[in-house]
Amino acid sequence: DQQVKQNSPSLSVQEGRISILNCDYTNSMFDYFLWYKKYPAEGPTFLISISSIKDKNEDGRFTVFLNKSAKHLSLHIVPSQPGDSAVYFCAAMPSGSARQLTFGSGTQLTVLP
Amino acid sequence: NAGVTQTPKFQVLKTGQSMTLQCAQDMNHEYMSWYRQDPGMGLRLIHYSVGAGITDQGEVPNGYNVSRSTTEDFPLRLLSAAPSQTSVYFCASRLTGNQPQHFGDGTRLSIL
Numbered sequence: 115d116q117q118v119k120q121n122s123p124s125l126s127v128q129e130g131r132i133s134i135l136n137c138d139y140t141n142s143m144f145d146y147f148l149w150y151k152k153y154p155a156e157g158p159t160f161l162i163s164i165s166s167i168k169d170k171n172e173d174g175r176f177t178v179f180l181n182k183s184a185k186h187l188s189l190h191i192v193p194s195q196p197g198d199s200a201v202y203f204c205a206a207m208p209s210g211s212a213r214q215l216t217f218g219s220g221t222q223l224t225v226l227p
Numbered sequence: 228n229a230g231v232t233q234t235p236k237f238q239v240l241k242t243g244q245s246m247t248l249q250c251a252q253d254m255n256h257e258y259m260s261w262y263r264q265d266p267g268m269g270l271r272l273i274h275y276s277v278g279a280g281i282t283d284q285g286e287v288p289n290g291y292n293v294s295r296s297t298t299e300d301f302p303l304r305l306l307s308a309a310p311s312q313t314s315v316y317f318c319a320s321r322l323t324g325n326q327p328q329h330f331g332d333g334t335r336l337s338i339l
Contacts, residue, residue, distance in 0.1 A: 118269075120269075123267070146325070148327055150330075155332070155333075156332050156333075157231070157317055157319075157330030157331050157332045157333055158270070158317070158330045159330070160327035160328070160329075163327060203269060203270065207324075213324035213325070214260070214272055214275055214285065215260075215270075215272070215328065216272075217262075217269040217270040217271070218269050219267055219268055219269040220269055
């Protein structure tokens with residue numbers, strides 16, 4: 115039973131346009147959400163996060179939106195650049211002392227020049 | 228600053244062999260974790276540690292052992308390799324449970 119789901123395995127976007135990556139979760143105990151970016155042959159790198167007490171967090175071209183009632187979050191990249199082409203993983207962490215991450219299956223973003 | 232270092236980068240084993248995947252971090256992080264990444268399944272937690280001498284099981288612990296004798300090192304042992312353990316393994320660390328994880332570059336393991 116996947117508690118964090120990324121239903122789109124891949125997404126292609128034209129350079130300069132907006133990329134929107136989606137993520138759904140089922141566990142109500144999750145209270146902290148993160149996005150990681152992964153290039154081939156490298157480990158994932160942290161991109162942006164959001165706490166459940168917020169509904170939006172921005173960092174430069176990257177914005178994460180959280181809709182708690184729908185158990186849905188999204189990552190917006192504006193404007194998209196060819197260097198953004200990578201696999202993006204959504205991850206969630208529950209409240210409490212353990213706080214281990216549960217990852218989605220990832221979305222391969224390709225930004226076309 | 229090396230961050231999280233994993234060795235080896237690649238390894239091929241025969242079924243039944245044992246081996247240890249090494250992970251070291253130089254950031255004085257308390258929390259360390261091992262994940263495996265399989266196609267279409269994201270990263271799944273194998274074992275984790277919240278400090279030296281403390282380890283616990285994650286989502287997919289069977290067939291793996293860990294120990295944490297120092298803050299810096301968190302080796303993952305495959306006891307008797309099986310083809311189902313063919314995967315890419317990532318080690319990660321973080322200072323506290325409230326911070327994002329730093330990942331190593333992974334070990335690609337093939338079991339024949």
